[in-house]
Amino acid sequence: MSISSFFTEKNNSRYIQKMDIQAIRSRSQLEENLRKWFKEHSYLEVSTPLLSPWLIPEPTIANFATNYVSDMRKGSELYLVPSPEIFMKVLLKELKQSIYQISKCFRNKEQIGAHHNPEFTMLEYYTIDADEQDSIAITEQLLKETALPQTPEYARPPFIRMSVAEACREYASIDLESLQSVSSIRAKAKELSLTVPGEKESWEDTFHRIFLTFVEPNLPKDHPVVLTDYPSQIRCLAKEGENKIYRKRWELYIKGIEIANCYDEQIEQEAVRTYMEEEYALLVSERARTGEVIPDIDYSFASMFDETYPRSSGVAVGLDRLLMVQLGRTSLRDLILFRLSDMMDAGHIGIQ
Amino acid sequence: MIKAGQIEKGTALLIKGQPFICVEREFVNPGKGSAFVRLKLKSPATGQVLRETMKTQDNAEDITVDDRDCQYLYNDSENFHLMFTETYEQIEVPLAAFPDYQYFMKEGETYRVTFWENQVLDIMIPPKVLFEVAEAEEAIKGDTVTGATKNVTTETGLVVRVPIFIKQGEKILVNTETKEYLERVNK
Numbered sequence: 001m002s003i004s005s006f007f008t009e010k011n012n013s014r015y016i017q018k019m020d021i022q023a024i025r026s027r028s029q030l031e032e033n034l035r036k037w038f039k040e041h042s043y044l045e046v047s048t049p050l051l052s053p054w055l056i057p058e059p060t061i062a063n064f065a066t067n068y069v070s071d072m073r074k075g076s077e078l079y080l081v082p083s084p085e086i087f088m089k090v091l092l093k094e095l096k097q098s099i100y101q102i103s104k105c106f107r108n109k110e111q112i113g114a115h116h117n118p119e120f121t122m123l124e125y126y127t128i129d130a131d132e133q134d135s136i137a138i139t140e141q142l143l144k145e146t147a148l149p150q151t152p153e154y155a156r157p158p159f160i161r162m163s164v165a166e167a168c169r170e171y172a173s174i175d176l177e178s179l180q181s182v183s184s185i186r187a188k189a190k191e192l193s194l195t196v197p198g199e200k201e202s203w204e205d206t207f208h209r210i211f212l213t214f215v216e217p218n219l220p221k222d223h224p225v226v227l228t229d230y231p232s233q234i235r236c237l238a239k240e241g242e243n244k245i246y247r248k249r250w251e252l253y254i255k256g257i258e259i260a261n262c263y264d265e266q267i268e269q270e271a272v273r274t275y276m277e278e279e280y281a282l283l284v285s286e287r288a289r290t291g292e293v294i295p296d297i298d299y300s301f302a303s304m305f306d307e308t309y310p311r312s313s314g315v316a317v318g319l320d321r322l323l324m325v326q327l328g329r330t331s332l333r334d335l336i337l338f339r340l341s342d343m344m345d346a347g348h349i350g351i352q
Numbered sequence: 353m354i355k356a357g358q359i360e361k362g363t364a365l366l367i368k369g370q371p372f373i374c375v376e377r378e379f380v381n382p383g384k385g386s387a388f389v390r391l392k393l394k395s396p397a398t399g400q401v402l403r404e405t406m407k408t409q410d411n412a413e414d415i416t417v418d419d420r421d422c423q424y425l426y427n428d429s430e431n432f433h434l435m436f437t438e439t440y441e442q443i444e445v446p447l448a449a450f451p452d453y454q455y456f457m458k459e460g461e462t463y464r465v466t467f468w469e470n471q472v473l474d475i476m477i478p479p480k481v482l483f484e485v486a487e488a489e490e491a492i493k494g495d496t497v498t499g500a501t502k503n504v505t506t507e508t509g510l511v512v513r514v515p516i517f518i519k520q521g522e523k524i525l526v527n528t529e530t531k532e533y534l535e536r537v538n539k
Contacts, residue, residue: 060386109387111379195367197410205407208385213405216380217390236384251383261383316383 006346020334026148027323027335031102033146034123043098043125048087050104051078054298056086056237057280062108064118065293079295080106083316084124085237086301089265092126096310100125102319108293112341114331115257119340121319126312132238132248132264135313136161136226139252139260143224148326154222155254155325163229164211164246172214176231177245182206203233217256225253237275238263252317254325260317267309273302356389357408364466364473366413370395372402373466373474379408396449396473415468422465422475424457434472437462445472455510456481456528477528482537483507488520 038045053076055063064080081087084103091099102123110118127138140157147156165176172192179185185206189196194209219225229246230238238249248264266272280297287294320332329335359365363374376392386407393402406412422434422443431444432453447454449472456477457463466474483506501513504524512526514533525534 060384110381111387113379116379116381195404195406195410197407201407205386208382208388209405212380212382212388212390213403230384234384258383 004343004346006343023323023327023335024337026150026327030146030148030319030323030326033148034102034142037142037146038100038125041098043100043127044095046088046091046099046101048081048084048091048101048103050081050106052081052086053078053296054086054301055079055081055295056301057276057283057295057297058082059279059283059286062110063293063295064106064108065295077296079293082107083122085314085316088124088126088314089301090304092128092312093304093309096128098125098127098312112339114333115321117320117332117336117340120336123317123319123322124314126265126314128310128312130313131311132228132250132262132313135262135315136228136250139262139315139317143322148323150328151326152328155224155328157224159224159226159252160220161226161228164215164227164231165229167215167219167227168211171218172210174210180233180245185210204231204235207231207233216253219253219256221255224259227251227253235275235279236263237266237272239266254322255330257321257325258318259321259325260315262313262315265312265314267305267311269302269305272305273299276302353411354414355408356391356406356410356412357387359389359391359406359412359414362474364415364417364468365393366415367393367402367404370397371415371468371471371473372396375401380405397471399449399451417473418467419464420467421462423462424459426459427454432457434463434465443472445475450475453477455506455508458508479528480525480534481528482523482525483510483512485514485518485520485522485524488518 035045061082063082066078066080067075068078069075083105084101088099088101100123102121104119105122106119108118110116112118127135130138136159140159144157168174168176174188179188182203185203186196189206189209192210192214194213196206196209228250229241230249232240232245232247234247236247236249238247240247250262251258252260266275276297276299284294320335323335324332359374359377361374361377365372365374372393372395374391375394378390379387380390381387388405389408391404391406393404394400395402421437423437425433425435425442427433427447429447431446432450433442433444435442453475457475464476465472485504486507487505489502489504500516502516503511504514504518505511510526510531512524512531512533514524518524518536523537525537526532527534
């Protein structure tokens with residue numbers, strides 16, 4: 001236990017002075033524009049829990065855990081959701097209607113920096129009877145019609161479309177299709193003078209070394225870029241393409257910053273179950289080693305994907321980052337109020 | 353060994369047997385992927401710039417360095433001549449290893465210098481430096497456009513874009529990272 005002095009007059013006035021009132025108003029305006037747009041396009045706004053007794057296993061996302069205590073019933077470990085996906089997918093089946101939500105998400109171990117914060121705002125929308133290609137057009141229209149008036153040209157549609165393989169050819173001079181094995185992509189990374197650790201690493205980690213060094217920093221910055229067809233080896237709940245090499249998935253980049261992620265959602269029960277089992281096994285083995293939070297999971301989540309489950313495409317937009325690019329900023333610094341780092345770094349008085 | 357996630361600007365690393373200094377660091381965490389850190393590293397020996405992307409969990413070989421105070425004596429357009437303030441011993445450092453540093457360092461001033469096994473890894477230049485304007489173009493008469501600028505040259509030979517009111521002999525504060533004029537200093 002310690003006593004902090006964050007709200008003392010000195011700290012508080014310094015903090016309030018730094019608050020960017022324009023940014024607070026702009027966020028309110030952007031959310032209002034979005035809600036109006038979704039209403040006009042017949043999406044239902046939903047609200048789902050932030051605290052959950054189970055999560056969808058994702059080994060690369062560290063979790064926050066807390067405890068429910070009660071005098072009346074048995075206590076339980078609960079997790080802050082890293083995305084509203086688990087609950088929104090249940091609602092999608094019940095409602096069989098396009099839905100959206102603006103909610104908080106929590107990812108532990110995130111750096112508190114220009115583009116990251118452990119708590120952030122997500123806009124997530126699922127469109128019924130749509131695939132990831134439809135979602136590109138929907139998102140293009142959404143951003144065109146809801147952008148704040150001061151949005152710079154580089155953050156406005158139209159989107160530049162490019163597949164991951166095309167981007168790799170253009171910016172890293174590599175042919176991704178010929179690098180499907182761990183050994184071949186590893187050899188290519190070394191040929192590109194990258195340091196690859198001695199121990200075996202996954203295909204996707206080596207891919208990310210190449211992608212983050214040569215491709216992502218060189219993506220066009222004069223207009224938003226949609227990168228489509230991500231390698232199948234990056235496992236997620238997006239359907240595989242016909243050739244099985246790629247998944248039906250895209251990411252939106254604005255000025256080189258990842259803004260949104262979209263799937264043609266996997267709705268095959270067996271595929272969802274296999275994903276959960278394999279990813280959970282990986283998560284447990286890694287976190288048993290590091291001592292990080294191992295969330296509980298509920299495999300019955302997979303069982304709801306039966307023949308009545310509607311086809312849909314889901315898009316998750318980092319709303320803080322979208323606000324950042326629309327305001328022409330390069331950092332989330334003044335856009336996330338009461339930043340954790342500021343509060344945690346506030347002078348501790350200590351108990352005297 | 354340190355974890356790549358702990359590397360900071362200024363951290364000295366040994367990569368493929370060569371010492372490098374981290375000059376830029378950026379965290380990148382792909383939505384579907386491990387956490388990475390994108391590094392820009394500079395070799396003090398050759399000036400070579402290396403871009404590395406490492407998982408924050410990767411091990412990196414950090415090296416223990418010594419910081420010592422050195423007085424900058426002069427440069428002979430091939431080497432900087434520095435002198436340890438404690439021992440008066442003199443050393444030479446190739447200009448090529450620290451491009452443009454001759455424009456920021458002032459003869460006679462003392463700088464903190466980072467050494468690794470007798471090799472100079474880094475010379476710390478303050479983020480803001482006060483210079484005297486050695487040469488200034490005359491402002492063009494009648495040019496009253498707000499924000500009009502001109503070039504001046506400092507006593508170290510650095511060319512800086514400044515507002516037109518700056519005159520020869522005046523002192524200006526310059527951001528050494530961006531080479532941008534900050535303000536006129538009247539003392």
